[in-house]
Amino acid sequence: MSVFAYRHGELHAEALPVSRLAAEVGTPFFCYSHAAIASAYDEFATAVKGLPALVCYALKANSNLAVIASLARRGAGADVVSEGELRQALAAGIPPEKIIFSGVGKTAAEMRFALETGIRQLNIESLPELRLLDQVARAVGRKAPVALRVNPDVDARTHAKISTGKAENKFGIELGLIREAYREAAGLAGIEVRGLALHIGSQLTDLEPYRAAFTRLAELTAELRRQGLAVDRLDLGGGIGIAYRGEQPPSIADYVRVVRETVAPLGTELVFEPGRRLVGNAGILVSRVLFVKPGASRDFVIIDAAMNDLLRPALYDAYHAILPVAEPASDAPVKRFDVVGPICESGDRMAEQRPLPPLQPGDLLAICQAGAYSAVMGSGYNTRLPAPEILVHGDAFDIVRARPDYQAILARDHVPGWLEPVPGPQSQAKGARGAAE
Ligand SMILES: Cc1ncc(COP(=O)(O)O)c(C=O)c1O
Numbered sequence: 001m002s003v004f005a006y007r008h009g010e011l012h013a014e015a016l017p018v019s020r021l022a023a024e025v026g027t028p029f030f031c032y033s034h035a036a037i038a039s040a041y042d043e044f045a046t047a048v049k050g051l052p053a054l055v056c057y058a059l060k061a062n063s064n065l066a067v068i069a070s071l072a073r074r075g076a077g078a079d080v081v082s083e084g085e086l087r088q089a090l091a092a093g094i095p096p097e098k099i100i101f102s103g104v105g106k107t108a109a110e111m112r113f114a115l116e117t118g119i120r121q122l123n124i125e126s127l128p129e130l131r132l133l134d135q136v137a138r139a140v141g142r143k144a145p146v147a148l149r150v151n152p153d154v155d156a157r158t159h160a161k162i163s164t165g166k167a168e169n170k171f172g173i174e175l176g177l178i179r180e181a182y183r184e185a186a187g188l189a190g191i192e193v194r195g196l197a198l199h200i201g202s203q204l205t206d207l208e209p210y211r212a213a214f215t216r217l218a219e220l221t222a223e224l225r226r227q228g229l230a231v232d233r234l235d236l237g238g239g240i241g242i243a244y245r246g247e248q249p250p251s252i253a254d255y256v257r258v259v260r261e262t263v264a265p266l267g268t269e270l271v272f273e274p275g276r277r278l279v280g281n282a283g284i285l286v287s288r289v290l291f292v293k294p295g296a297s298r299d300f301v302i303i304d305a306a307m308n309d310l311l312r313p314a315l316y317d318a319y320h321a322i323l324p325v326a327e328p329a330s331d332a333p334v335k336r337f338d339v340v341g342p343i344c345e346s347g348d349r350m351a352e353q354r355p356l357p358p359l360q361p362g363d364l365l366a367i368c369q370a371g372a373y374s375a376v377m378g379s380g381y382n383t384r385l386p387a388p389e390i391l392v393h394g395d396a397f398d399i400v401r402a403r404p405d406y407q408a409i410l411a412r413d414h415v416p417g418w419l420e421p422v423p424g425p426q427s428q429a430k431g432a433r434g435a436a437e
């Protein structure tokens with residue numbers, strides 16, 4: 001059951017009416033539900049019970065500190081792809097031995113930081129990266145625990161921009177080279193090669209690509225072992241989808257059944273890296289209608305959230321359900337609208353020709369499934385400030401990322417978010433004097 005549901009004629013987030021949250025926080029804002037995050041994690045944890053498994057939440061889906069901390073408290077590890085995410089995981093209380101560092105382009109500085117922190121494993125995606133890590137590890141006097149990511153050349157049957165396991169994708173070491181790479185890794189003084197990793201794509205709603213990839217991984221593991229190489233960890237990546245528009249993604253129990261049938265008999269440690277499935281359904285983006293603009297060919301609803309807040313529709317033509325916060329009467333007339341933001345691009349459109357009940361300026365809309373790849377993909381385009389984020393638990397909520405205010409920016413105070421303080425006229429004048437002196 002969704003934690004975002006209509007009660008007493010309006011949308012609630014757990015026990016709180018969304019209109020009350022909007023009045024207190026201001027729009028647009030992201031609203032996350034603690035209960036939804038907890039129940040998604042628990043579904044995963046229950047399904048892997050009995051397996052030697054670690055669930056490492058992929059922070060890229062949502063790296064809000066409070067969200068990560070909710071998962072950390074339930075025992076999750078982390079899958080990170082940058083020094084920033086690694087620092088964020090540590091700050092949220094995830095112990096280093098539960099952290100995996102993935103990604104196709106780690107810098108030497110990131111490698112050094114990861115080794116000094118003592119994380120569980122770095123997933124390596126190419127021979128040049130392996131050799132650089134070997135050098136860095138020897139320079140800091142450590143042995144780097146490594147899994148080699150293989151590209152299994154499997155079609156994940158998802159959007160081309162988020163498919164990662166085909167030979168033409170940049171990810172992983174290709175099947176034809178992986179055996180040689182593993183042998184090389186096993187001989188490097190700075191590397192302790194522990195196993196293999198893969199991740200075939202995101203928003204998968206079908207189990208067959210997983211079965212194909214895991215079967216290849218099992219065959220490869222058996223082959224490496226026959227050659228006398230130790231393989232004691234398999235990292236199966238993430239990718240399990242959620243329903244945005246009536247898709248029927250598999251249950252975690254069914255997904256884990258495929259794992260039990262393919263790789264589990266090898267007896268290795270298993271790592272899972274779910275992102276979207278843990279947090280995607282746990283968030284909405286709440287926005288206010290600014291104007292309703294009838295047009296000759298289309299009618300527009302102009303809202304105060306934009307592609308800088310939620311990029312998915314513009315980037316992938318992604319569908320997100322949009323709900324009026326005030327529950328429409330069952331017999332309310334419905335018209336088709338393009339729901340658009342204020343940014344100066346025609347692509348700044350949350351929905352195209354979406355059937356909606358009559359709307360007025362000031363009405364609130366909830367854009368659904370905004371817990372994953374939403375706030376994290378935000379930008380400052382059109383010099384818009386980042387939308388605040390709140391976390392609801394029961395009948396209480398915390399502001400877990402505040403809206404910066406322009407006065408604070410101008411006063412050069414600390415600004416949460418990525419916007420740099422704007423130098424005020426005074427400091428500019430001082431700078432100019434300094435240069436002349
Ligand atoms: C290596 C890796 N692991 C895990 C994930 C998380 O994916 P998802 O959010 O689809 O579970 C990704 C992103 O697709 C990834 O690139």
Ligand SMILES: N[C@@H](CCCC[NH3+])C(=O)O
Nearest residue numbers: 060162202203312372373
């Ligand atoms: N950003 C993508 C998911 C990418 C997954 C990262 N490997 C999305 O919004 O669906």
